[in-house]
Each structure stands twice: as structure tokens, then as C-alpha cells.
Amino acid sequence: MGLDSREYVYQRFSEFYKDPANAVPAPPLPHKREFGYLTFKEKFMVRHRRFEQIANFRTVLADTVPSDVYHSCAYYENPDFDMDKKGWIGSDVVFDIDADHIPTSCNKIHDEFRCVKCGFEGRGLTPEECPCCGGTKFETKIWACDLCIASARDEVAKLLDMLEKDFGFSQDEVRVFFSGHRGYHVHIESEVVRSLDAMARKEIVDYVTGLGVAVLEKEDREQGARRKKKLSKKFNLHNYGWNRRLKVGMQTFLENASPEDLKEVGLRNKALLESKDTIIKRAITEGKWESIQGVSVQTWLKLAEHIREVQAAKIDTVVTTDIHRLIRMNGTLHGKTGLKKVEFKPKELQTFDPFTGAVAFKKGKVKVLVSDAPEFRMSGETLGPYKNQTLELPVAAAVLLICKRRAEVVP
Ligand SMILES: [Zn+2]
Ligand SMILES: [Zn+2]
The missing domain is CATH 3.40.5.50 (Ribosomal Protein L9; domain 1)
Known part of the structure; x- marks a missing residue:
């Protein structure tokens, strides 16, 4: 970015933060949170700031004009102390869904990365390690297109459905935000979740991502072919949580699948499509998984595994388990786009357009x-x-x- 361009963007950010109409909304209990920001010109991270009044922080934003603004998901006795002396009280549960972590068909077209150490270049998702030198620092040139946003939105929809139906959170307890770049944040700020430790949060992550969802024990899977009768008794899905998700997913898949879709899942069983109504009724609805000739429990296992992958919500798992995490502040500008992080109602997920609603x-x-x-x-x-x-x-x-x-x- 040239000097003139940088000054131009700085001036726009400055006007934005000086305009009372853009006063950033306060998160719950702001005086117990750590605030931080990235300075615009030096790209220096200022952290461990505490504000008794949100109005004081708004003044800081107008005076310093940061490129990016954050606050802790955590609540502390002393938010301005060193990390080990802050006195952790609790933390919101936060989910980050970003096109950076979702393989989309468009990232090969508009995303580029270059290894800082050896210069290795490529297109698509930035790898964690350089395949040439093992380096982990990359210069990236990424874009946010409608397809990126739509992919992230699909993942949010799955997450919201799980939070509501499986975890029992009400729509009022779940706050949804466009992140300002190419993803979404989901915050749960209820008191009931605050005291959850990192392990408990890992359990939530595992559930949401479908990790460890196994419809059969490993030994049963391996002996599947030989002990078909016994196996079918064990392959038994109930009507709650992931079991229900697998059943509904399998039914929807069979109702809509083409022979090509089946092949992609690794199934070559034509019987599955020829009499799908009977199959859905007898197997999925009535639970007689073994009753259809030519459709083995192994076939169901394969299909269930595919559905598990499809239904899992692709969140950035590190963000949710980190109980000291800083998250971008609602109503502030994203330094890589000039768009705002903005909240909308969960039921508006499909209609909220970031390229209109987040324009600053x-x-x-x-x-x-x-x-x-x-x-x-x-x-x-x-x-x-x-x-x-x-x-x-x-x-x-x-x-x-x-x-x-x-x-x-x-x-
Ligand atoms: Zn390299
Ligand atoms: Zn895209």
C-alpha cells in the first residue's frame, strides 16, 4: 500500500471513529474485559487495557484510529494486569467460522500464498506448513467472494441448528455477527456457559465438528461382514442429537441423490436408488437396517460416515477452546476490508447481505x-x-x- 493510499484509508477510519453515529456498542460487563487494538500505521498490538466506561474506549478509538479492535471473550478481576495475574472469572463461548478454514471451489481462483522463507507460491487454502521448507509464515492475497460468504453461512446454519436443537440455547442467547471479512462469529454470553473450562469447551467443539461420532464400536465395524445379523442389532440410531442428524441426513441424501452422488460417497449399490421409498421407510423410519436385500449394514455405515462429514460444522476449533481469546469488537472496522463487524438476528442468517449491511x-x-x-x-x-x-x-x-x-x- 502506497503512502497516499494508506493516509487515505486512515482518514476514512478516523472519520468513522469520530462520528457519534458509529459509537461502538458495549459488550456485556465491559469493565471486566481486556481491550486491545492494532495501531494503524505501526501495526503494533496494544493489549491489556481496561475501561470502566465504554465511552472512554470510544474516545481512545477516535484519538488513536486503530486498524483492528478487539476485546477478550473472558471476564477478569483485573483485566489490565499481566496474563497470569488477571484473575480469570469466566468467558463467553465463541465460535469463529471463516472461509479460511473451509475448502471452497473459489479459493483456488482468488487466493494466493507465498512462503516468506523460501518463496514457494501456490493457490487455494494457505497450508499450515510450507511443503518445501516447512516454514509457517506466508504472505497471502485473499479475496472474499459471494461463494466464500455462502460457504461460511452454510456452516453457521449447521452450528446454529445444533446450538438450538441439541444444546437447547434459545435464539435470544445466541448472537450472530458478520466478522467484517469473510466469515461469521457466534457468541454465547449467558452466565451458564461462563465457567466452562477449556476441556468442557473442547467437548463442545468435538460435538459440533462431529468428532468421535461412531454409530458402531470399532470391533463391530471390522467384524461387520461376518456377523451381519448381530451387527444389525447394534446399528440402531435413536432420535436425538447426532443420531437424529445422521438419520435425517441419510433420508435427505437418498431422496435427492443421483447415481453420481452415490459414486462420490463410494457406493455402487443401485438398489439404494431404485426402491428408495421402501428403503427409507423400512430402514431409516422403522430401524430395520438389515431388512433390504443387497443393502448391507456396511453400506449404511459408509453413508452415515459421509453424512457425518456433511453435517459437521467447520468451525475454527482453536478459537472456541481458548479461554483467554481476544475477539474482534462489534461495530468496529476490519483492517483488511474496511467493512464492519455487525450483528444480525439468527433468523436473518440467509437474508443478511454483508456487502450491504456491513458497509461503513x-x-x-x-x-x-x-x-x-x-x-x-x-x-x-x-x-x-x-x-x-x-x-x-x-x-x-x-x-x-x-x-x-x-x-x-x-x-
Ligand atoms: Zn517455504
Ligand atoms: Zn470465494
């Missing part, structure tokens, strides 16, 4: 030189694709492209 800069235009940008949407307008073009863009679109290092302001 709604007025004005600015002349920019765009080096390279795919087609994108902003405030209801479709823009791009652009390649080495000088043009006037709405401020929100220009800020996005500058933050993504795809454009520079033309002075």
Missing part, C-alpha cells in the same frame, strides 16, 4: 488505479472486474481494494 463508508467517490480485481458487489452495486484501470469508485469499494492491495489512490 456510504458517501463519496474517489479516483483509484486498480491493478487487479475480480467482479464484486458493494452497497447493491456490482463492480469490476478491473485490470490496470484508473476510475472513480464509491469510497467503500475503493477502501476494500486498497486494503486488499489491489488499488492505489490517484492523488
Whole structure:
């Protein structure tokens, strides 16, 4: 980012935080939380700040103009003390769902990474370790397209369904946010979850991601072919939690599957589709899994395993288990996009459009030189694709492209 462009974005961020209309909402019990932010120009992380009044923090935001703003999910006796002396009281349960962790068909098109150590380059999901040198630092150029957002949204839908139906949280207890980049945050701030330790949170993560969901014990799976009769008695799904999810998932799959879908799952059993109504009724509804000729319990196991993968919610597991985690603050700007983290109602998940609802800069235009940008949407307008073009863009679109290092302001 050139100096002029950086100054331009800084000025827009500054205006945003100085405008009382953008006053950031306070999280519950702000005086018990740690606040932190990344300084705009030096990219220095300021942490361990405590504010008795949220108004004081708003003043800090207006004065310092950070690029990214965070607060702890945890509550502390002394949020401004060193980590080991803070006095942990409890923590919200937080889920992070980000296209960074979901293999989408679009990341091969718009995401690039380059190993800082050896220069190895590639497209798609950034690996954890460089396949050439084992390095773990990468320069990335990533984009957020509608498909990325839609993939993340599908995962959120699964998560919300589990939180409501399997864990019993009400819609009022679950807060959903667009993260400001290409994902979502789900917060549960009820008192009942605050005291959960890291182990308990790991259990929640395992449940949500379907880890360890086994419809049969390992030895039974291995002996499957030989002890068919006995096995069918053990393959018995009840109507709650993951068991129900597997049953509903298998039924939906069979109702809609093409022969190609079956093949993809590794099933070549044509009988499954030819008489699917009977199969669904006898096996899934009545639980007589072994009663259909040519459809073995092994087939059901294979299908159940596929459904488990499909139904699991792909969350960033580290975020949920970390009881000291900092999370982006609601109502603040994302330094990589200029979009806001914003809350919406769980029931609005399918209709909330980040490229409208999270737009922070709604007025004005600015002349920019765009080096390279795919087609994108902003405030209801479709823009791009652009390649080495000088043009006037709405401020929100220009800020996005500058933050993504795809454009520079033309002075
Ligand atoms: Zn490398
Ligand atoms: Zn995408």
C-alpha cells in the first residue's frame, strides 16, 4: 500500500471513529474485559487495557484510529494486569467460522500464498506448513467472494441448528455477527456457559465438528461382514442429537441423490436408488437396517460416515477452546476490508447481505488505479472486474481494494 493510499484509508477510519453515529456498542460487563487494538500505521498490538466506561474506549478509538479492535471473550478481576495475574472469572463461548478454514471451489481462483522463507507460491487454502521448507509464515492475497460468504453461512446454519436443537440455547442467547471479512462469529454470553473450562469447551467443539461420532464400536465395524445379523442389532440410531442428524441426513441424501452422488460417497449399490421409498421407510423410519436385500449394514455405515462429514460444522476449533481469546469488537472496522463487524438476528442468517449491511463508508467517490480485481458487489452495486484501470469508485469499494492491495489512490 502506497503512502497516499494508506493516509487515505486512515482518514476514512478516523472519520468513522469520530462520528457519534458509529459509537461502538458495549459488550456485556465491559469493565471486566481486556481491550486491545492494532495501531494503524505501526501495526503494533496494544493489549491489556481496561475501561470502566465504554465511552472512554470510544474516545481512545477516535484519538488513536486503530486498524483492528478487539476485546477478550473472558471476564477478569483485573483485566489490565499481566496474563497470569488477571484473575480469570469466566468467558463467553465463541465460535469463529471463516472461509479460511473451509475448502471452497473459489479459493483456488482468488487466493494466493507465498512462503516468506523460501518463496514457494501456490493457490487455494494457505497450508499450515510450507511443503518445501516447512516454514509457517506466508504472505497471502485473499479475496472474499459471494461463494466464500455462502460457504461460511452454510456452516453457521449447521452450528446454529445444533446450538438450538441439541444444546437447547434459545435464539435470544445466541448472537450472530458478520466478522467484517469473510466469515461469521457466534457468541454465547449467558452466565451458564461462563465457567466452562477449556476441556468442557473442547467437548463442545468435538460435538459440533462431529468428532468421535461412531454409530458402531470399532470391533463391530471390522467384524461387520461376518456377523451381519448381530451387527444389525447394534446399528440402531435413536432420535436425538447426532443420531437424529445422521438419520435425517441419510433420508435427505437418498431422496435427492443421483447415481453420481452415490459414486462420490463410494457406493455402487443401485438398489439404494431404485426402491428408495421402501428403503427409507423400512430402514431409516422403522430401524430395520438389515431388512433390504443387497443393502448391507456396511453400506449404511459408509453413508452415515459421509453424512457425518456433511453435517459437521467447520468451525475454527482453536478459537472456541481458548479461554483467554481476544475477539474482534462489534461495530468496529476490519483492517483488511474496511467493512464492519455487525450483528444480525439468527433468523436473518440467509437474508443478511454483508456487502450491504456491513458497509461503513456510504458517501463519496474517489479516483483509484486498480491493478487487479475480480467482479464484486458493494452497497447493491456490482463492480469490476478491473485490470490496470484508473476510475472513480464509491469510497467503500475503493477502501476494500486498497486494503486488499489491489488499488492505489490517484492523488
Ligand atoms: Zn517455504
Ligand atoms: Zn470465494
